[in-house]
Amino acid sequence: MANLLLPLLLAPAFLRLARMNSVMWFRRDLRLHDNPALAAADSHGEKTACMVMIDSALWPTWGAAKQAYLVDSLSSLDASLDGKLIVRHGDPIEEVLSVAKAANATKVFCAADFTTPGIERDQKVKDVLAANGIEFEIVGSNYAVAPGRVNKPDGTPYKVYTPFYKNWLVHGWRAPLEMNLSRNWISDVESDGLPVVQMPAGMERSVAGEAAALERFDAFLKTGVKSYKDLRDRADVDGTSRLSVALKWGEIHPRTILAELGESEGEETFRKEIAWREFYADVLFHNPHTVTEYLNPAFANMEYNSGELADQHFDAWKQGKTGYPFVDAGMRQLLQEGWMHNRVRMVVASFFVKDLHLEWQQGAAWFFELLKDADVASNQHGWQWTAGCGTDASPYFRIFNPITQGLKFDPNGKYVRKYIPELRHIDGAAVHEPWDQGDGYANGYAKRIVDHATELDESLRRYSEIKK
Template sequence: MTSILWLRRDLRRGDHPALAAAHADGPVLPLFVLDPAFFDDAGEPRQAWLAHTLRALDEAYEGRLCLRYGTPEQVVPELATEVVARSVHVSAETEPDGAARDARVQEALGQRDIAWVATGSPYAVAPGRIRNQQGNPYRVFTPFCRAWREHGWRPPASEPRGLTLHRAESDDAAWRKLDAAATASGVPALPPAGEQAARSRWREFLDEGLAGYATDRDRPDLDGTSRLSPYLKFGVLHPRTLLADLPGRPPRSANAFGTELAWREFYADVVHHHPDSLWHDLRPELSGLAYDAESDLVDAWRTGHTGYPLVDAGMRQLLAIGWMHNRVRMVTASFLAKDLHIWWPVGARHFLQHLIDGDPASNNHGWQWVAGTGTDAAPYFRIFNPVEQGKKFDPNGDYVRRWIPELRQLSGAAVHEPWRSADGYAGGYPERIVDHAEQRAVALERLAMARNAG
């Protein structure tokens, strides 16, 4: 009898434990449900990225990917009845909305005596497994990372031999909806989609980029990162696959890359234990912190017209390609939270609307880390100076000039302070919307007031 493999954040064939489990139950019908609750609210860049990814996935599954549009609690049981499936296989989900959705689907399947089988997860170590000596979850990254490495993870799963794929009719309207998203006007330039493209990028990075990763990853002017986050977003590659290739590579950079994967797993673990922290401060002691209302200043931030070159370059990069360098993500987030005094969810939502790698746990807790209301003992009074960050991590100004043509008349590091050059504004670049030093003082004053009130 047929088994259904319901794909969600595991859009691949390789290193896929749930696929192997489904194969053990009989011919496999690969399914993706285009859930309006997810798809219709996603930003256009991520809709387009999903569309390209699913087209590549259909090819990987030999044209047998079944695509249906609708609520999963209705679509999955109906399809299972239609194809006389005795089981539905998934990679386990721990993200709050996904876990709640799965509970509804599992209940609906149970009413039809169809088995629900969860195998594996989108993470090397499933959220909830890493705990301290007292049995409690971690809220600080460094000890979590140490325990995560000590716990370890399984080796990559082999693709099952003799895999037989079942075919069922797709929803043509759903494919048309995806194709429209993929070709919508204004969609940014996207990387090649699919598992083969992801593995090719990984091999290229291993051979040419990993050795310099420890020193180059903070430099937005260099191609020093793996650019794999869009693939990890939808599980086109599993982090376990990447971790398995690190032994024997340059130790410092291999360790640094593994640590970045650990951050992703840490934030997923925090959200698993504290689901409300997706959109609310994890640290309640700063709940009384004063914020400003949204204004035209926030629009200037969104469009990359703040007058601070590194901030504006990052925001324009985001709009242009649906991705932003991680160092610049921190700087742009700090500017909104500390210079404009805007509560972090405003920025987190904007990022999720435009990032093709927009993962709610990593995105939102990254924002809280910068804002000082989330994980770690990182104090609120960490405030990134956008000028000094530019000089340090874009020392020749190449990154800024790439995204801000109005400043290309300035050479070297002068691009980070156009107000100091006679022709700094000759290209039409805007003047600064706020004074960083003044707003830093305001932010620290508000912190003191909130802490004293608590």
């Protein structure tokens, strides 16, 4: 009888032993609200080790503003986790396993990464964990509707935004997840700590983290969204949500945003912009080669400039010294803040490809290095759209005039004066045309490196060559 009872008596202890720990690997989901991967990790094990990677292959390629933002966001995440965030520097393939072993974990959880390098890395992590008897599970993603889910009735992917948007609405998305975390974080696993980032002189550190993102969204809902439709293109006004950085790092989930949006014109326009982010992720998912290659391959055969003069032009563009005030203000905003207004992104990208005749990939790489919101899908396809080789329905004829765009979207010249000290002596809209002012160049502002009218014709000539 005693022999028969023994297994029953031992069972609870056995079950307790079997219930091992988990690892939550934070990547682009630096938040505690509405985080399905974190909820799954928390409910899987007795205790959860929360980790993040400073990937040694990526980190050195980023500009200071971008690095500083991530460090500040991780610092905020660490505070929400009661100081228990485990930071590892190096190669995720080795470090995730090392944390999982040290935490005595049976399973590692994280949210999906849809980029090709991300998918490949995750497969390697999965294999190495499996070889050590540890499971790897991907739960949720950084999108309301994961890439690949919204397709045409015949099952093929959309190539144009508007029908994608309509079907994306029909597909719909889940409500934000209620979180009931046990908060049993593991604290005795070695952490390398957060890197220290010095901001270059003149560059301001912005407020990062989940709480700041939720606050920003709340403020935008209360005041900004009403006028969003009318003001979103104005570079001189704070008329957009500025949530791109928070969305990039997953400090807020798009579901959380969408759940709060009603049917007013401003809210409808805003929902459409959130959908652009999802559309580009979908386009990249189906066309992974377009990180570097032309979506419309005909454009690879177009004539582009190269050589010493082209390098000088590239440099002038990067430094905000092309002589076109609206372009230069945008490029200096990027240098100073690691962010740029959407309208100006389009204008500087168009200038790069259609006035300087340089290939979009070079410009996109510069953006990627500096933008705090750098997102491979939105960036590469924002560039391809503007270059005319992407998803724009009326492509190459959309050549932005850098002067009229400035006059329209910075009508009093406030944006230009903010970023270009050499032009602050010129009042009003005249700042967009310093060549017409007697003292326009008095403070050393750059002369125009090309003539827009000439380059417009040249651009159309090159385009007609590939159309033949």
